[in-house]
Amino acid sequence: MKHELFPWLILFLPLLSAAVITLFTLRNKTVSSLISIGAVVTGFALTCLFLSTNTFHPTVTETTVNWLAIGNLSIDFGLKLDALSLMMMLIVTGVGGAIHVYSYGYMHDDRSMARFFASMSLFTFSMLGIVLANNFVMMFIFWELVGVSSYLLIGFWFEKPSAGDAAKKAFITNRLGDFGFLLGILMVWSLLGSLNFGVLNGIVTANPAALGCGATLAGLLVFCGAMGKSAQFPLHVWLPDAMEGPTPVSALIHAATMVAAGVYMLCRTLFLYDHAALQVIAYIGGFTALLAALMAVQQNDIKRIIAYSTLSQLGYMVMAVGLSGPTTAMFHLTTHSFFKALLFLSAGSVIIGMHHEQDIWQMGNLRKKMPLTFLTFFIGALALCGVPPFSGFYSKDAILALALEEKNYLLFGVAVFVAALTTFYTFRLFFVVFFGQEKSKEAAHAHESPLVITLPLVALAVLSVVGGFIGVTNYYGYQFGATHASLTVLEQLTHPFHDVFPMLCGLGAVVIGLFLAFTFYKNAATDPLPAKLGALSRWMANRFYFDELYEATVIRFHDLLATASDWFDRWIIEGVYIGLIRGGTDLSGRALRLVQTGNLQTYAFLFVFGVALLLYFVLVK
Amino acid sequence: MHIGLQHYLAVSMILFCLGLLGVILRRNLVVIYMSLELMLNAANLALVSFSRFNNKLDGQVLVFFIITVAAAEVAVGLALIVALYRKRQSAHVEDLTSMKL
Numbered sequence: 001m002k003h004e005l006f007p008w009l010i011l012f013l014p015l016l017s018a019a020v021i022t023l024f025t026l027r028n029k030t031v032s033s034l035i036s037i038g039a040v041v042t043g044f045a046l047t048c049l050f051l052s053t054n055t056f057h058p059t060v061t062e063t064t065v066n067w068l069a070i071g072n073l074s075i076d077f078g079l080k081l082d083a084l085s086l087m088m089m090l091i092v093t094g095v096g097g098a099i100h101v102y103s104y105g106y107m108h109d110d111r112s113m114a115r116f117f118a119s120m121s122l123f124t125f126s127m128l129g130i131v132l133a134n135n136f137v138m139m140f141i142f143w144e145l146v147g148v149s150s151y152l153l154i155g156f157w158f159e160k161p162s163a164g165d166a167a168k169k170a171f172i173t174n175r176l177g178d179f180g181f182l183l184g185i186l187m188v189w190s191l192l193g194s195l196n197f198g199v200l201n202g203i204v205t206a207n208p209a210a211l212g213c214g215a216t217l218a219g220l221l222v223f224c225g226a227m228g229k230s231a232q233f234p235l236h237v238w239l240p241d242a243m244e245g246p247t248p249v250s251a252l253i254h255a256a257t258m259v260a261a262g263v264y265m266l267c268r269t270l271f272l273y274d275h276a277a278l279q280v281i282a283y284i285g286g287f288t289a290l291l292a293a294l295m296a297v298q299q300n301d302i303k304r305i306i307a308y309s310t311l312s313q314l315g316y317m318v319m320a321v322g323l324s325g326p327t328t329a330m331f332h333l334t335t336h337s338f339f340k341a342l343l344f345l346s347a348g349s350v351i352i353g354m355h356h357e358q359d360i361w362q363m364g365n366l367r368k369k370m371p372l373t374f375l376t377f378f379i380g381a382l383a384l385c386g387v388p389p390f391s392g393f394y395s396k397d398a399i400l401a402l403a404l405e406e407k408n409y410l411l412f413g414v415a416v417f418v419a420a421l422t423t424f425y426t427f428r429l430f431f432v433v434f435f436g437q438e439k440s441k442e443a444a445h446a447h448e449s450p451l452v453i454t455l456p457l458v459a460l461a462v463l464s465v466v467g468g469f470i471g472v473t474n475y476y477g478y479q480f481g482a483t484h485a486s487l488t489v490l491e492q493l494t495h496p497f498h499d500v501f502p503m504l505c506g507l508g509a510v511v512i513g514l515f516l517a518f519t520f521y522k523n524a525a526t527d528p529l530p531a532k533l534g535a536l537s538r539w540m541a542n543r544f545y546f547d548e549l550y551e552a553t554v555i556r557f558h559d560l561l562a563t564a565s566d567w568f569d570r571w572i573i574e575g576v577y578i579g580l581i582r583g584g585t586d587l588s589g590r591a592l593r594l595v596q597t598g599n600l601q602t603y604a605f606l607f608v609f610g611v612a613l614l615l616y617f618v619l620v621k
Numbered sequence: 622m623h624i625g626l627q628h629y630l631a632v633s634m635i636l637f638c639l640g641l642l643g644v645i646l647r648r649n650l651v652v653i654y655m656s657l658e659l660m661l662n663a664a665n666l667a668l669v670s671f672s673r674f675n676n677k678l679d680g681q682v683l684v685f686f687i688i689t690v691a692a693a694e695v696a697v698g699l700a701l702i703v704a705l706y707r708k709r710q711s712a713h714v715e716d717l718t719s720m721k722l
Binding site: 597598599600601604605606 | 641646653715717718
């Protein structure tokens with residue numbers, strides 16, 4: 001294999017950058033940001049170079065270093081190179097690179113810009129680690145590192161209590177999922193005796209019953225990890241709150257890469273899941289997609305709407321994995337990372353133009369003031385809704401077709417309904433922000449963002465347009481055993497027309513959603529829906545009261561437990577044990593102190609007395 | 622009357638007990654010091670008599686050591702007592718209780 005050092009270099013460059021920024025250049029904003037951008041862009045260039053000499057199928061697919069060996073357990077630090085990980089590397093470094101450049105413009109006036117870029121580099125390192133990991137332990141370590149860097153970035157503006165709370169919420173919710181993930185890893189290890197993906201795959205392929213009756217449980221426990229990271233119901237609550245972080249963070253972590261890690265992990269470990277586990281995964285994905293789309297309809301914060309849309313699209317991906325369509329899931333992941341990063345960054349550009357006003361009912365008529373942002377947002381919205389020939393159309397259509405192929409009509413119906421909702425809320429946002437009347441002073445004085453911000457937007461917009469037919473499915477197809485030969489660009493353009501029914505359903509959903517959004521929001525100054533929907537709208541706006549529900553049950557229970565532990569600690573541990581033992585020592589200390597008279601002759605007498613006693617025992621007894 | 626090892630040891634024992642009583646009961650540091658020397662010499666006497674009655678020189682070697690060390694100890698000890706007296710204007714043990722906590 002040529003350039004076999006490259007993957008190591010790509011992985012460790014961002015870590016180096018994070019270390020250098022933290023240790024040396026924390027005071028210099030420009031140098032720090034350039035180091036960080038340089039690391040990720042070099043990573044992208046090296047990935048491209050590596051691919052150009054190796055294609056997506058390098059002859060050596062794993063390069064490992066033994067990390068530790070305890071008895072039978074041997075853990076490697078190894079990089080797995082195949083179509084799946086190499087495509088993900090392209091996404092992480094490519095989309096990540098665009099977002100890094102954008103951040104330079106977005107964060108330019110922030111005091112702690114260097115800290116921001118250090119955290120971004122740390123995140124890129126961790127994400128690449130997940131992508132390249134060749135065994136469960138390494139993946140888990142990077143999984144947690146991603147959690148930490150996400151915590152640092154969500155809480156970047158920690159002076160705001162809401163940002164600190166959101167960071168904690170994200171981290172703790174993720175930890176809940178990771179707990180299941182860790183149990184799943186331990187279970188897989190105890191049942192199969194290995195942690196290496198390749199070896200595990202071999203064992204399970206050779207003997208599908210190797211996992212025995214624990215197969216479903218092990219699969220679902222591992223899925224818990226994905227549930228946390230990819231924010232699936234019931235652990236979805238952290239993602240909307242994570243929008244407290246800076247917008248580039250939302251684009252990089254909470255749209256393009258980190259939340260995709262769960263889906264990526266599911267695809268990487270697909271061999272583990274038996275039929276029952278996959279069913280559960282599919283229904284959880286479908287339910288999340290529906291729930292999040294409904295919530296998105298009545299949100300008013302521009303970033304939160306996109307966040308719920310992310311949740312909903314992640315639901316689609318998880319559903320696709322559950323319907324045993326990893327190629328489709330990864331295809332949607334890829335296109336989604338393009339257009340969702342684009343939407344977030346465009347929203348960021350709007351937020352800058354509006355001087356950090358995020359309420360869409362304060363905006364309006366921005367297409368005149370911010371033409372380029374308007375155009376890129378429009379492209380992102382079309383791709384998200386699945387309008388041909390934008391990238392989202394192909395991947396969403398593939399998911400719809402997959403659901404129909406698997407004869408899962410319930411999930412097919414849900415997916416079509418969610419597609420209609422997606423179009424509705426996206427264009428609700430679109431019309432309210434870019435059309436109608438200016439609804440505030442800021443909107444009237446909005447201005448287009450500088451080139452460093454709009455340039456990444458254009459790059460991502462191009463990808464969002466062409467992402468559907470440049471061969472993404474071919475590469476994932478190699479990985480998961482494609483059912484057909486690789487397609488040319490033209491074939492990919494027309495490929496969906498093979499399955500006319502799901503495509504028509506998808507397009508119909510888009511048209512209905514668009515029509516409804518147009519009628520309600522074309523020139524709306526306030527939201528007409530609450531009056532029409534009544535209680536339902538209130539439930540949507542309040543996210544179906546999930547936060548309140550968790551507050552009342554999980555958090556209340558936790559508080560009770562904490563109070564009980566506190567009581568136990570205070571009275572049993574401190575009172576009885578510490579009190580008695582410390583008090584006893586104190587008392588005997590006081591008693592023994594009396595012996596210390598300070599008189600030389602008393603000491604001498606006691607000394608002689610002791611010697612006499614010893615002699616008595618030694619000689620007489 | 623034949624004078625044997627027991628007699629020597631008895632004298633040594635009496636000397637040792639006298640020294641011990643002196644150390645425990647006397648109040649003046651110099652006298653305590655002299656009593657200490659008495660105890661050392663009681664030990665010396667026992668060692669010499671063992672040496673004499675066992676026809677071995679080991680005990681005498683040990684005695685030389687003790688005499689040497691005792692001489693050095695006296696030099697240091699007396700110097701300390703003088704220094705202490707200069708500081709406290711007293712050489713009585715009741716006045717020297719600074720070791721008490």
